[in-house]
Amino acid sequence: MEIRQLRYLVTIVEAGGFTRAAERVHVAQPGVSAQIRLLERELGQELLDRSGRGVSLTDAGAAVLPFARAALRAIDDLREVADELAGLMRGHVRLGMVTSCGVPDMPLLLERFHRDYPGIDITLVEDDSHALVDQLRDGTLDVALIALTRKDPEGLTLSVIADEAVVAAVGYGEPLSDRESVGLGALEEHTLISMPVGSGMRDVLDEACTAAGVRPRIGLEATNPSMLARLAARGLGVAIVPESTADEHTETVHKVRIVRPSLRGRLAMAWRTEGQRSTAARALVELAGGVPT
Known part of the structure; x- marks a missing residue:
């Protein structure tokens, strides 16, 4: 089993098909398909249902996907820890933001983050709070700015910033x-x-x-x-x-x-309570706490 196979699997699910996934990972589609076949052969299970017009997860694929994401997160964390030990600051943070949120000023926050940590790449996702909470829980996002209601979401740690x-x-x-x-x-x-x-x-x-x-x-x-x-x-x-x-x-x-x-109305930076936050995610949360509202 290879890391790239797990990465291809996750990318296919997120992109909605082999063609878009191949474009994202910059690999020819036959190469992506071949690696997924090898992964399925090693696991002894079909992970993707290719019988319809699109591609969907089989029951086995749905069971494997969270572990694939967890493995990729662990690899990313390992690389970031190694970078820290070498005195570097590189990485990737996946940030969610509640739709049409103006507090805090997200462009200002990202400008400061990029200035302080130019080696960290950011993926920004905009959605409603319910969807962001789900993506935090399944590991698609590292940290998200969400709107809170009377009942705080379970399984997440919150830092109220507004x-x-x-x-x-x-x-x-x-x-x-x-x-x-x-x-x-x-x-x-x-x-x-x-x-x-x-x-x-x-x-x-x-x-x-x-x-x-x-x-x-x-x-x-x-x-x-x-x-x-x-x-x-x-x-x-x-x-x-x-x-x-x-x-x-x-x-x-x-x-x-x-x-x-x-x-x-309350806004908070949120992340999974269980599991290690990446260095990049921790840096973003710390910086967000100091951004004026």
């Missing part, structure tokens, strides 16, 4: 624009503009509404908090946004605190 109120934003002259606060239950009477299902802020809103027996009427959805505020400024509804977003749009929207209960 914690702020979630508020309502309304256009001037619209209902609630003369209010400083509004009860969560009263929002039933208004059309809401919110992040989509799967986003951390939407989870916070939905969990609070469920607990309070409130049935919100979501009229519009957008993935960018600033867009929510801009839609509210046009009189299209009440935007549910982070307080910092409302503060950035004070010329066009009025900020209303949500009470009974109040809502808070």
Whole structure:
């Protein structure tokens, strides 16, 4: 069994087929296919189902995949430890980021990281928090910036780097624009503009509404908090946004605190509790803790 065979297997699954995998590893497709056949012959099991239009894992392949990923992580860790002992700082970190997250400033974070550790390559993945948590758990990602709800995800260690109120934003002259606060239950009477299902802020809103027996009427959805505020400024509804977003749009929207209960949005750097973090991942987590929000 060779390391490249395991790497090819993982790449085929992540890329969705032999052709794209071959492009990623810069090897001709027949060479990739031949190595997978050798791996299957050694294990005595077919790992990939090639009978359909695409390629999918067999039951044996699904059982082997986590171990293949773990083996590759171990090899990467071994190389990074050797580099550290030699006084080097090389490696690769796979970073996830919650969709349309503006806190902290991710380009600024990556700029500082690259300046401090120019030998470390970064793969950046953007997705909703639920998907990022799954990718952390299965080892696809090393570390991720995720949005938290009332219940922290199990199996992950968290470093909270942002914690702020979630508020309502309304256009001037619209209902609630003369209010400083509004009860969560009263929002039933208004059309809401919110992040989509799967986003951390939407989870916070939905969990609070469920607990309070409130049935919100979501009229519009957008993935960018600033867009929510801009839609509210046009009189299209009440935007549910982070307080910092409302503060950035004070010329066009009025900020209303949500009470009974109040809502808070939290962002955290997260990584697997079990298993060794790579040197690169540890360096990124440490740097993120010092980035201003």
